[in-house]
Amino acid sequence: MHAFMWKNDTLGGIMPTLTLADLQAVTRTLLACGATIHELNCVRKHLSQIKGGQLAQWLYPATSINLILSDVVGDQLETIASGMTVPDESTFEEALQILQYYDVLDQLPPTVISVLREGAAGHLPETPTADNPIFKATHNLLLGSNHQSVVAAAEQAKQLGYHTLILSSQITGEAREVAKMFVGIAREIQQHDHPIPKPACVIAGGETTVTLRGHGKGGRNQELALSFVNELRQTPHGNDGIYFLSAATDGIDGLTDAAGAFAAQPVLEKSLALNLNPSHYLRNNDSYRFFQQTGFLLKTGATHTNVGDLHILIVN
Numbered sequence: 001m002h003a004f005m006w007k008n009d010t011l012g013g014i015m016p017t018l019t020l021a022d023l024q025a026v027t028r029t030l031l032a033c034g035a036t037i038h039e040l041n042c043v044r045k046h047l048s049q050i051k052g053g054q055l056a057q058w059l060y061p062a063t064s065i066n067l068i069l070s071d072v073v074g075d076q077l078e079t080i081a082s083g084m085t086v087p088d089e090s091t092f093e094e095a096l097q098i099l100q101y102y103d104v105l106d107q108l109p110p111t112v113i114s115v116l117r118e119g120a121a122g123h124l125p126e127t128p129t130a131d132n133p134i135f136k137a138t139h140n141l142l143l144g145s146n147h148q149s150v151v152a153a154a155e156q157a158k159q160l161g162y163h164t165l166i167l168s169s170q171i172t173g174e175a176r177e178v179a180k181m182f183v184g185i186a187r188e189i190q191q192h193d194h195p196i197p198k199p200a201c202v203i204a205g206g207e208t209t210v211t212l213r214g215h216g217k218g219g220r221n222q223e224l225a226l227s228f229v230n231e232l233r234q235t236p237h238g239n240d241g242i243y244f245l246s247a248a249t250d251g252i253d254g255l256t257d258a259a260g261a262f263a264a265q266p267v268l269e270k271s272l273a274l275n276l277n278p279s280h281y282l283r284n285n286d287s288y289r290f291f292q293q294t295g296f297l298l299k300t301g302a303t304h305t306n307v308g309d310l311h312i313l314i315v316n
Helices: 020-032 037-045 054-059 092-101 110-120 133-137 146-159 175-192 220-232 265-273 278-283 287-294
Strands: 002-006 064-069 138-144 163-171 200-206 242-248 260-264 309-315
Touching: 020 037, 020 110, 037 092, 054 133, 092 110, 133 138, 146 163, 146 200, 146 309, 163 309, 175 200, 175 220, 175 242, 175 309, 220 242, 220 260, 220 265, 220 278, 220 287, 220 309, 260 265, 260 287, 265 287, 278 287
Parallel strands: 002 064, 064 138, 163 200
Antiparallel strands: 200 309, 242 260, 242 309
């Protein structure tokens, strides 16, 4: 019997004709064009020898018990760490179609495209599907998830005296659009005590996306917080008592040393004093430098536990 613990950013088992740099190029390119984690994992499964249920294939006929941490929205086991011990119904052809949809075939290493085309032509085995007997010896246990972290945060907020609302642990979409939603909820609570009265704490989780348009530095949580600040700027004198935090539970947001950032009236006031235009920094996807200058980055250091992102809205 084998016992494994794995999480969504576990790496390994790349096809022998590929390099780590090849896989990094795939991840970087697809994330930059706004691909979802499900699309990204579909491609990665077919560039690996252990993802998409293939680890279970290597372990069979031994019994395996797999302890899983999820940072995937919805906690689908086939998506967490690209489902190393879970049946996979996706195909090489579908992986190619994703690259074609985002028009990135010419941006990726030729070796990557070659592997996917060989597989689509039937020259490489597909990932094991649900009818494969290997999965009778495989047992998967979900130990931690974004939903659990959201519930724990809500309990803490209640103890601090807030009326609490868990909005969802499955928040997705462009960070800029999600920010507009949170500002709308803040205004509704501020003006009408709805859907919960003040003092209010609305908690959500998930994983937003950012379509890169500039060459700045940041991450999806910092982009979400900066978009929140930019929305507050539309009504600069009606924001007292509104506070927002967006942060990654692993303490690492994008390619930065910050977990996320805070958004509130003091952030807006500091940016105005420094003559910093939030819209300008958004256009360049430069949220890190905006919050670095205003002093509202959240830096926790690496927590080594990734269960997705947390979004916390407080209205006093």
